[in-house]
Amino acid sequence: MKTIIFTNQKGGVGKTTLCRNIGWQLAVLGYKVLLIDADGQGNLTKSFTDEEVSGLYEALTGSGIHFQEIMENLSLFSGSKKLSLLEKQLASEIDGYLRLSELIKTPDFERFDLIFIDSPPSLGMLTANGLAAAEHLVIPMNASLFSMQGTNDLLETVGKVTKTFNPDLSLLGVVINTYDMIPVISRQIREEIIESFKEIMFKTVIHKSIKIEEAVALQCGVAELTGSGTQKVRDEIKALSDELVSRLDMNKILEISGGALTHARS
Numbered sequence: 001m002k003t004i005i006f007t008n009q010k011g012g013v014g015k016t017t018l019c020r021n022i023g024w025q026l027a028v029l030g031y032k033v034l035l036i037d038a039d040g041q042g043n044l045t046k047s048f049t050d051e052e053v054s055g056l057y058e059a060l061t062g063s064g065i066h067f068q069e070i071m072e073n074l075s076l077f078s079g080s081k082k083l084s085l086l087e088k089q090l091a092s093e094i095d096g097y098l099r100l101s102e103l104i105k106t107p108d109f110e111r112f113d114l115i116f117i118d119s120p121p122s123l124g125m126l127t128a129n130g131l132a133a134a135e136h137l138v139i140p141m142n143a144s145l146f147s148m149q150g151t152n153d154l155l156e157t158v159g160k161v162t163k164t165f166n167p168d169l170s171l172l173g174v175v176i177n178t179y180d181m182i183p184v185i186s187r188q189i190r191e192e193i194i195e196s197f198k199e200i201m202f203k204t205v206i207h208k209s210i211k212i213e214e215a216v217a218l219q220c221g222v223a224e225l226t227g228s229g230t231q232k233v234r235d236e237i238k239a240l241s242d243e244l245v246s247r248l249d250m251n252k253i254l255e256i257s258g259g260a261l262t263h264a265r266s
């Protein structure tokens with residue numbers, strides 16, 4: 001099992017978008033994926049379901065574990081407004097930042113190959129819980145000056161996290177999302193980002209596409225979309241998912257987990 005957090009305290013950079021679409025893609029390929037919505041906005045949850053069922057809040061407050069099945073191989077641990085209440089509560093406990101980490105070590109979670117955590121746009125206790133629970137970090141960003149600044153701040157925070165409570169946390173990669181090639185400034189900033197992060201950058205860039213929102217409206221991943229204008233974004237999400245898996249060295253896991261998965265991946 002590998003646990004990955006999608007995080008950036010800057011809002012609207014694509015944390016939820018990448019979490020849901022890469023999660024969906026890898027579930028289609030045969031990985032058993034759990035998406036954890038650790039954001040009180042509940043965007044990830046609402047992007048898949050209209051139902052309000054118990055999820056992360058209830059699990060962290062000891063009221064039981066309930067996974068919502070989205071499709072074969074894809075489960076959701078839902079987030080809701082109630083999570084905001086937890087921020088304060090967790091902050092008052094000396095080891096409040098370890099709740100999620102303790103939770104995912106319980107046997108209920110052993111069935112998953114991948115756990116993706118979608119975090120809120122802040123560095124509060126829920127994000128701290130995600131950073132403590134994860135082994136890897138994916139940072140989505142936009143080709144904008146503010147996003148660049150936010151990402152540098154985040155890297156500083158990650159440095160503190162690895163020095164204090166999670167020395168094993170590793171940065172899997174930084175990915176540019178909502179890229180728009182037309183403005184010259186975006187291209188210049190993209191160059192700067194690549195120059196700063198070098199090999200940490202994922203090679204795949206996710207361009208701006210209305211299909212991303214269409215998939216949300218249909219409560220599915222972009223992998224599911226057909227019709228004109230869908231190929232490019234599908235290919236990009238697939239390429240990014242492949243890069244992520246190869247950085248995790250997950251191909252090996254599928255091969256040893258047996259024929260069905262190997263077949264599903266090809």
Ligand SMILES: Nc1ncnc2c1ncn2[C@@H]1O[C@H](COP(=O)(O)OP(=O)(O)OP(=O)(O)O)[C@@H](O)[C@H]1O
Pocket residue numbers: 010011012013014015016017018039041043119120121177178179206207208209210212213216
């Ligand atoms: N590549 C893209 N093309 C077009 N729209 C996109 C793309 N990526 C994300 N969006 C849209 O931009 C908005 C913000 O994206 P998203 O919710 O994934 O960001 P976020 O980082 O999770 O935001 P928050 O910090 O509020 O949680 C959403 O409406 C989403 O559908």
Ligand SMILES: [Mg+2]
Pocket residue numbers: 015016017039043044118119120
């Ligand atoms: Mg989000």
